[in-house]
Amino acid sequence: MFKVLLSHEANPDIPNGYWNGTRTEGAAERVVPSLADASQVCIAYIRNNDLGAGNFSGGQVLRQEGGAWVPHAQVSYNGRVWALDGAEIPTA
Secondary structure (H helix, E strand, O other), rough: OOEEEEEEEEOOOOOOOOOOOOOOOOOOEEEEEHHHHHHHHHHHHHHHHHOOOOOEEOOOEEEEEEEEEEEEEEEEOOOOOOEOOOOOOOOO
């Protein structure tokens, strides 16, 4: 079981911080069964909010260890999943 953190922020390189309009979703957390699902949730969040790479600030993946959530991986803007040491984790 994993938890993926979703968030966005204004990109200082773009007037008004975003490409188009306003964002529909704020910061959120989603519990997912796999890293592939974490990737899909991030891609959907990016698309739903019309985010550019400079806007997406989420993608942190946590795993449950005992009663605590601990850092496990990172989902990048393109949906690829990375271990904390920088190695790509295949999701297919």
